[in-house]
Amino acid sequence: MLADVLREAEMRWPGNLYNRVDARSGEIECAPEAVSEICGWLFSEREYIFACLIAEERSPDWELRYVWYGAGDDGVIHVVARQPVAEQTFASLIGRVHAVDWSEREAEDLFGLVFQGHPRLGDFVLHDDRWNREVTPMRKQVDANAPLVRLLPEREWRPLLVLNAPGGFAMPIGPVYSGVTESALFLLETQGEDVIRCVPRLFYKYRALEKLAEGRTAAYALLLAERCNGTSAFAHSLAFCQAAEKIGGVNVPSRARALRILLAELERFRHHTAAIREICESTGLAVGASEAAILEEELLRLSCQYTGHRYLFGLNTIGGLTRDFEIGPCLQTLEMAQSILRRLERLEQRLRRTNTFVDRIEEVGSVSPQDAREFGLVGPIARASGVARDLRKMQPYSGYENFSFNVPQEQAGDGYARLRVLFAEARQAVGLIEQAVSALPLGPIRAETAHLAPGAALGWVEAPRGAAFHWLRLADDLTVERYHLATPSFLNWNGFHLATENFSFQDFPIILATFGLSMAENDR
Amino acid sequence: MSRWVLSGLKTGIKTTHYPAQQEIHAGVSPGLPVTGSAEGRTAEICPTAALTSSEGRIEVNYRRCIHCFRCVRSAESAPLDWQQGYEWAARAADRPALETGAFGRSLNVLVVDAGDCGACLSEIAQLTNPYYNIHRLGFFITPTPRNADVLLVVGPATDQMRAALKKAYDAMPEPRRVVAAGVCALSGGIFGPSLVSGAGAADVVPVDVEVPGCPPPPLAILHGLLVAVERKPSAFLSSPSAPANPVEAAP
Numbered sequence: 001m002l003a004d005v006l007r008e009a010e011m012r013w014p015g016n017l018y019n020r021v022d023a024r025s026g027e028i029e030c031a032p033e034a035v036s037e038i039c040g041w042l043f044s045e046r047e048y049i050f051a052c053l054i055a056e057e058r059s060p061d062w063e064l065r066y067v068w069y070g071a072g073d074d075g076v077i078h079v080v081a082r083q084p085v086a087e088q089t090f091a092s093l094i095g096r097v098h099a100v101d102w103s104e105r106e107a108e109d110l111f112g113l114v115f116q117g118h119p120r121l122g123d124f125v126l127h128d129d130r131w132n133r134e135v136t137p138m139r140k141q142v143d144a145n146a147p148l149v150r151l152l153p154e155r156e157w158r159p160l161l162v163l164n165a166p167g168g169f170a171m172p173i174g175p176v177y178s179g180v181t182e183s184a185l186f187l188l189e190t191q192g193e194d195v196i197r198c199v200p201r202l203f204y205k206y207r208a209l210e211k212l213a214e215g216r217t218a219a220y221a222l223l224l225a226e227r228c229n230g231t232s233a234f235a236h237s238l239a240f241c242q243a244a245e246k247i248g249g250v251n252v253p254s255r256a257r258a259l260r261i262l263l264a265e266l267e268r269f270r271h272h273t274a275a276i277r278e279i280c281e282s283t284g285l286a287v288g289a290s291e292a293a294i295l296e297e298e299l300l301r302l303s304c305q306y307t308g309h310r311y312l313f314g315l316n317t318i319g320g321l322t323r324d325f326e327i328g329p330c331l332q333t334l335e336m337a338q339s340i341l342r343r344l345e346r347l348e349q350r351l352r353r354t355n356t357f358v359d360r361i362e363e364v365g366s367v368s369p370q371d372a373r374e375f376g377l378v379g380p381i382a383r384a385s386g387v388a389r390d391l392r393k394m395q396p397y398s399g400y401e402n403f404s405f406n407v408p409q410e411q412a413g414d415g416y417a418r419l420r421v422l423f424a425e426a427r428q429a430v431g432l433i434e435q436a437v438s439a440l441p442l443g444p445i446r447a448e449t450a451h452l453a454p455g456a457a458l459g460w461v462e463a464p465r466g467a468a469f470h471w472l473r474l475a476d477d478l479t480v481e482r483y484h485l486a487t488p489s490f491l492n493w494n495g496f497h498l499a500t501e502n503f504s505f506q507d508f509p510i511i512l513a514t515f516g517l518s519m520a521e522n523d524r
Numbered sequence: 525m526s527r528w529v530l531s532g533l534k535t536g537i538k539t540t541h542y543p544a545q546q547e548i549h550a551g552v553s554p555g556l557p558v559t560g561s562a563e564g565r566t567a568e569i570c571p572t573a574a575l576t577s578s579e580g581r582i583e584v585n586y587r588r589c590i591h592c593f594r595c596v597r598s599a600e601s602a603p604l605d606w607q608q609g610y611e612w613a614a615r616a617a618d619r620p621a622l623e624t625g626a627f628g629r630s631l632n633v634l635v636v637d638a639g640d641c642g643a644c645l646s647e648i649a650q651l652t653n654p655y656y657n658i659h660r661l662g663f664f665i666t667p668t669p670r671n672a673d674v675l676l677v678v679g680p681a682t683d684q685m686r687a688a689l690k691k692a693y694d695a696m697p698e699p700r701r702v703v704a705a706g707v708c709a710l711s712g713g714i715f716g717p718s719l720v721s722g723a724g725a726a727d728v729v730p731v732d733v734e735v736p737g738c739p740p741p742p743l744a745i746l747h748g749l750l751v752a753v754e755r756k757p758s759a760f761l762s763s764p765s766a767p768a769n770p771v772e773a774a775p
């Protein structure tokens with residue numbers, strides 16, 4: 001229970017502010033020195049899950065906000081610390097919680113903060129061959145439109161070889177590396193036959209989305225939220241809208257809430273079908289891949305016929321949806337989705353019986369439940385490693401609490417387990433579409449008044465790849481003061497190394513595919 | 525294995541007949557807004573300044589339209605006309621034409637992601653699915669620049685991808701063509717130009733063919749490839765005559 005947790009924390013660390021914001025959320029305001037202990041306690045003793053770290057430059061102070069969540073009554077807890085802007089050093093949580101690793105590095109790169117105790121590795125969001133370390137794009141004084149001062153000529157970048165063994169070398173793959181792939185670089189450290197570990201170098205696609213939102217209207221920032229990741233655009237636009245709706249106290253009509261679930265699940269179904277196609281491709285199973293590709297294209301066409309856009313762009317708006325759907329198309333969409341699911345299930349059956357395929361993905365890229373928890377993994381990857389976390393269940397939104405579904409879970413944590421979770425969730429998505437269509441409330445699809453107000457709120461969704469959190473702060477003139485999005489790809493890349501220890505080279509594409517992460521969603 | 529052969533055969537032929545015939549299946553394209561009378565409409569509704577009004581008309585700049593649908597679904601402005609179709613690709617005016625037969629019968633395409641959101645790449649990935657199967661036209665996706673004829677770029681050209689993009693282009697043999705797909709690659713879209721992005725692929729490499737859309741559907745990208753090798757005529761990216769060869773929506 002949230003109330004108990006806050007009470008106990010208050011007893012242990014008196015003198016801080018403990019606020020119940022509402023039934024499901026609380027805030028602990030404490031001195032910077034106390035953050036690490038309190039967060040460590042929330043994580044290891046009360047089993048809260050790390051959501052995100054939000055850094056804000058709110059003159060005259062820095063505001064650092066570590067967000068945690070649990071299931072149901074445990075709610076969401078923000079641990080907030082402030083200190084003067086001139087003072088840039090905070091204590092790192094890394095010694096207590098591995099899951100914050102990347103979040104702190106990101107805040108370090110973008111704001112110039114220093115996290116004491118964090119092994120300062122550099123070359124993260126901002127690549128060292130491009131920019132001086134002094135560059136801090138998210139600081140308020142930096143202009144979003146003027147190009148950052150680049151290093152000229154570019155410094156030569158050399159991978160840091162961590163492996164210290166005779167004959168060891170690092171093989172770089174990327175950033176442009178094969179067929180149709182997002183840009184990223186992978187350093188495979190090898191000592192001959194096997195790869196000992198893999199270090200991803202990401203953020204080639206860093207578009208500074210959060211910076212671009214600042215000073216714009218919320219309606220404009222919504223376009224950015226939607227395009228942070230085109231293949232889960234609906235999920236992210238929904239999280240953003242929910243944050244804005246919370247700030248404004250906007251009541252979204254029940255019809256819009258149900259339709260949002262329908263559309264979010266249609267997106268999940270398409271996303272998982274695409275992920276299954278990629279896994280088939282990675283093993284070289286051409287017929288399986290092209291069968292999944294047929295279903296994927298049919299789902300794209302279905303989405304377009306139903307909503308006007310193949311990737312569900314332009315549907316969410318603050319207060320509801322931009323368009324209504326008549327019952328006929330809803331029923332047709334359901335019927336089509338069910339028939340596509342039947343074919344997907346036949347594909348699943350055949351895949352299960354194809355030993356040459358199963359052998360390639362079984363016991364490949366395994367992540368143990370304990371590691372998944374330690375490193376804060378989310379989404380299908382966590383669920384395939386026996387960690388059943390799903391925001392639709394843990395902190396339901398948009399009315400998911402009224403739907404009946406379970407959270408598919410597997411224990412093995414390998415590539416095959418992740419594939420099985422994808423199939424199970426695709427099935428469940430269609431079940432949710434069915435429930436939404438069969439009980440669609442009547443009424444408007446948009447709140448009559450969707451007035452915004454100054455303030456801040458956190459919106460979240462279980463996106464196809466896992467938990468996504470969007471933090472929005474609106475200034476007095478209602479423009480965006482700070483927008484931060486924590487995405488499942490970002491959370492999960494932080495644990496990618498767990499799946500890439502001592503593997504054989506030809507398994508690399510398979511591990512990548514069964515992780516199914518997006519660079520756009522990570523790099524932002 | 526025979527199970528797979530059998531199921532492969534059972535799926536039957538689904539491939540589009542485009543470019544020999546127009547594809548009319550519903551859902552292959554989201555369509556685009558079209559230029560029309562300004563009556564009851566306001567260009568300000570567009571968040572990306574893709575609309576301009578002059579002399580009683582509202583004109584659409586396809587290098588900027590991001591398919592947000594605000595000009596057709598907003599209460600503040602009468603809806604713009606919306607047109608289906610997908611033959612949207614246009615040849616950049618300042619680029620030389622190819623000699624006929626420059627590329628022979630098959631064409632290798634190198635795809636470079638210069639910071640897209642994932643939707644453009646996803647649509648490119650569809651090109652090899654059985655519905656579009658570009659192999660039948662002699663188009664192949666290649667992983668290396670050394671044997672690439674066409675560079676297909678998506679994304680606004682983020683700063684951290686500039687070097688890799690330039691390097692890929694420089695490594696390609698002549699003759700070579702560059703196709704930029706998606707509004708981000710054409711103008712920077714909503715991401716650029718900015719502190720960390722350029723204003724599209726043309727900031728780094730010379731662009732021959734531009735394919736608008738957010739994202740452009742697979743057939744629009746295919747049209748772009750066909751325009752690049754002069755197998756299809758170019759469309760126009762700004763009013764009044766855009767886009768060319770509109771196809772009616774399936775009923």
Ligand code: SF4
Nearest residue numbers: 570589590592593595
């Ligand atoms: S759909 Fe295109 S033209 Fe219409 S408002 Fe959106 S960006 Fe502007």
